[in-house]
Amino acid sequence: YENVYSANLAADAFEHKYVIRALEKxxxxxxxxxxxxxxxxxxxxxxxxxxxxxxEFNQYFHITKIELYRNSELTIMDRWGKExxxxxxxxxxxxxxxxxxxxxxYILDLKxxxxxxxxxxxxx
Numbered sequence: 086y087e088n089v090y091s092a093n094l095a096a097d098a099f100e101h102k103y104v105i106r107a108l109e110k111x112x113x114x115x116x117x118x119x120x121x122x123x124x125x126x127x128x129x130x131x132x133x134x135x136x137x138x139x140x141e142f143n144q145y146f147h148i149t150k151i152e153l154y155r156n157s158e159l160t161i162m163d164r165w166g167k168e169x170x171x172x173x174x175x176x177x178x179x180x181x182x183x184x185x186x187x188x189x190x191y192i193l194d195l196k197x198x199x200x201x202x203x204x205x206x207x208x209x
């Protein structure tokens with residue numbers, strides 16, 4: 086076969102599907118592969134402390150790879166269970182929102198594969 090190429094049928098950050106086409110050299114015959122699927126996992130890393138003091142370090146509640154989870158939902162509550170922050174499609178932009186130093190709790194629902202994270206967050 087002279088020319089072989091693949092085409093992307095569908096892709097997001099988690100699932101890619103491809104098909105391969107082969108063309109006969111000097112002829113008009115072609116052959117197509119079955120669809121090839123690849124699944125990718127993208128674990129998030131959630132910090133347990135932020136220091137919104139303007140020094141550029143740990144300024145924001147920065148969750149790695151959260152941008153891949155477009156429909157994710159983040160809720161942050163104080164120690165009494167009062168919601169102090171909520172976002173759908175969070176953009177790593179919460180700096181404590183004027184909250185006082187202390188312990189807070191978060192619930193992060195990735196809206197993919199029933200993956201929900203719960204934990205504590207300290208603001209210093």
